[in-house]
Amino acid sequence: MRDPTTRLQILVSVGVLAVALGAGAWYGVQQPQPPPVAAMTPDVPIADAGDVVTVHVSGAVAEPGLVVIRAGGRIAEAIAAAGGALPAADLGALNLAAVVRESEHIMIPESGSETRTGSGRDRGIDLNLATAQELESLPGVGPVLAARIVDDRETHGLFEAVEDLLDVPGIGEAKLAMMRDAIGSP
Numbered sequence: 001m002r003d004p005t006t007r008l009q010i011l012v013s014v015g016v017l018a019v020a021l022g023a024g025a026w027y028g029v030q031q032p033q034p035p036p037v038a039a040m041t042p043d044v045p046i047a048d049a050g051d052v053v054t055v056h057v058s059g060a061v062a063e064p065g066l067v068v069i070r071a072g073g074r075i076a077e078a079i080a081a082a083g084g085a086l087p088a089a090d091l092g093a094l095n096l097a098a099v100v101r102e103s104e105h106i107m108i109p110e111s112g113s114e115t116r117t118g119s120g121r122d123r124g125i126d127l128n129l130a131t132a133q134e135l136e137s138l139p140g141v142g143p144v145l146a147a148r149i150v151d152d153r154e155t156h157g158l159f160e161a162v163e164d165l166l167d168v169p170g171i172g173e174a175k176l177a178m179m180r181d182a183i184g185s186p
Contacts, residue, residue, distance in 0.1 A: 010097035010158075013074060055100050057082035059108035060089035072099060078106055086110075095129040097158075124184030127159040140178045145170050 053071050055078050058064040062083025069077045076096040079085050090111040100106065125138055127149065135146035145168075152168045153159060162183050165171045171179075 010074075013076070013097065053100060053102040053104075055103070056105045057108065058105065060086040060110045061108050062086060069100065071102075074098065075100055075106055079108060095126060098126075098128065124182055126184045127162070127165070128153065138179045138182050140175050 051071055052068050053073065054066055054068050056065070057067055057078050061079055062085075064082060067078055067081035069081050074096060075094055075098050078100050079091075079096070085091055085108060088110045090109045093109050125134055127135075132143070132146040132150045135141055135149050136143060138146075141149070148168050148170060149165070156167070159165065162176070162180060165176055165179070166173070
């Protein structure tokens with residue numbers, strides 16, 4: 001279900017990305033311009049199409065549009081493929097470690113914008129990013145249940161699907177059905 005080593009892998013990936021971006025800024029390296037959208041479609045045989053995903057990155061990035069990254073890639077990689085985040089980008093509003101899915105639209109908010117929940121994917125509370133206080137805004141979730149959700153996420157790793165909430169003590173099918181519409185895609 002959820003791999004306990006995922007958290008360490010995410011932290012290492014984000015750290016490597018931060019060092020690489022910082023080194024580029026420190027040495028004044030200009031980011032290469034991405035190719036036009038038409039040139040971003042890889043010449044991948046149909047059998048290998050699962051090795052890459054195409055996503056739409058918009059908002060506070062240097063080159064918004066379609067980008068192609070490896071399957072299983074993270075939001076941080078999609079941002080890098082879109083030329084990197086602009087100085088006004090509010091990367092703290094995103095879960096940079098979230099795995100992107102084929103045909104996904106990732107919106108990079110600017111600082112001060114009202115999009116502070118979720119991964120940049122859709123509206124709703126992001127189970128992998130929300131604080132306990134934010135989780136309390138879900139229908140039927142109080143302080144105790146919100147703390148259990150956060151504890152489960154810290155103990156077992158990120159939620160891969162909304163249904164993973166069924167592993168949290170106190171959440172059954174009825175409670176999950178009540179909460180489902182207010183939850184964004186993990």
